[in-house]
Amino acid sequence: GLFVWRLRNAAAWKIPCRFVHLYHVASNRLITFQYFNFLKRMYVTQCNKDLSQRAKPKSDSIASPFHELQQLDQEKKVVHKISSVSPVHQLWSEMSSRNELREMKSAAETEDSVIPVGVESKEDRQWKEMKLRLDDLPGILARLSKIKLTALVVSTASAGFAMAPVPFELTCFLLASLGTGLASCAANSINQFFEVPFDSNMNRTKNRPLVRGQISPLLAVCFAASCGIPGIALLTLGVNPLTGALGAFNIFLYTCCYTPLKRMSIANTWVGAVVGAIPPIMGWTAATGSLDAGALLLGGILYSWQFPHFNALSWGLREDYSRGGYCMMSVTHPGLCRRVALRHCLALIGLSMVAPVLNITTWTFPVISLPINLYISYLGFRFYRDADRSSSRKLFFCSLWHLPMLLLVMFTCKKSVLEKEDKGDLRGGSHEMAMEIRLP
């Protein structure tokens, strides 16, 4: 609770982007704090590869820290009367008059005669040449690949790697992380490639590179291929085929199942939760080479976490989803939305209990994690009962720190490999030996 309070009151915008610190959530508490801060500021936080569901509850407060400060003065600007409807080719002639228009933030308060999609900076209102500038390219590609989300995905994968009961191998770890990161970049780019007109119509996503025409669709696809193919190859050849297969499957699941499904059925949320659960499984299989109960448990924890996280978030975005044509539980089945969120909060408690049974952690893990799991379940219950904006926001923000904390506690309670070696009376060191003694 204290953490959250501090984070909320911190002047978050004075701290520049710290995603470079995000290597190993489990290894350093200091890093974890910066991780929280980073998460808090960016509101990005989730390990599911899709960011479009995870929009912030307030509209447009993310654009950039500086942007936000400037907007504070503009919030009270009066909206100019907007001229009549004009088809595309007439827009060109009205370009100069439109340059004088300002749009108000936040659909709820506006008195506009059009659907506002957030404040436009002066730059946004100008015509831009569609020419690729090489010095802009890194920034554009970073946004295209949702680099911050990718970093979070890689960190859950590394948590999976760290939890695997084998001696730590640095090269394997680095290769797995790199491969996962590349796969995630590829998946995110394809997702943006598919969703251009929808992204244009939603507040949170309207500044994406493809929407703004900063990059051509062809280049986006080529970038995705040039990340995905080496990424999967790296996983298959440099780590093991199982991890590679999981990576490829996850890219497929995200781009070809989840993305189209978002507009067809509420089942997309469950598919998306699986997408988020696979990276830690990949981390585990990278370390051990096999898919076993521990991997599935970690995947299960992440799967369950997605629901309170996403359902709470989507509660505040119902208007955008409705207009954009996205089939989300929060819009079509609000009762189900809240029930599922609560259900999975409780499931997290249960899953934490299973961890020591599978010999992944000691019994201190369920004990220590009980308070945080109970807290998120409590917030989940409040959300279920109250079904309002404040409870959804509380639940969402809690989920932001809940997961890193849970993973951290899990890592610190990890059953040490040495302990097991003593029990099994085998010499440590070799990879195969470690695998054999894992489960009784």
Next chain:
Amino acid sequence: PPAHSHSDWIGPPDKHSNLRPVIFYVPPEESALERRLREARQEAQASNQRFWARHNRAFRQEKEEFVYSRLKAKGLEMRDESGQKATLNAEEMAEFYKDFLNKNFKKHLQYNRDWYKHNFRITFLMGQVALVRALRWLRGRKKNVEQ
């Protein structure tokens, strides 16, 4: 966009469709392939613009009607004493959002299909154009080297 420019220009988002219009540059020696690409892009742009402008307008209108009918049922006016527009809270609006989404479901399915088709076609044509240009450039370089 300036007359001498040799590239496409993209503008600010349209106020109705929220899509950014593009003005396509027509090079003097445009090949048949390049023309097909440009026309595909123009067609997609027009179709998207039509869909979203109409859809967003319908959304706005139906939302107004919904708010008006609800306020009336409650016995309130559209604007209160201070002249502020009266709004419904999120839970009341949720009913509208649900209905709107369900009503437009089929429309969206059709649009999705069209959009994916356009998108793939345009990207594929872009790939072909890029390939042709690359080959032409390579051939040009080979000629220079030989000379």
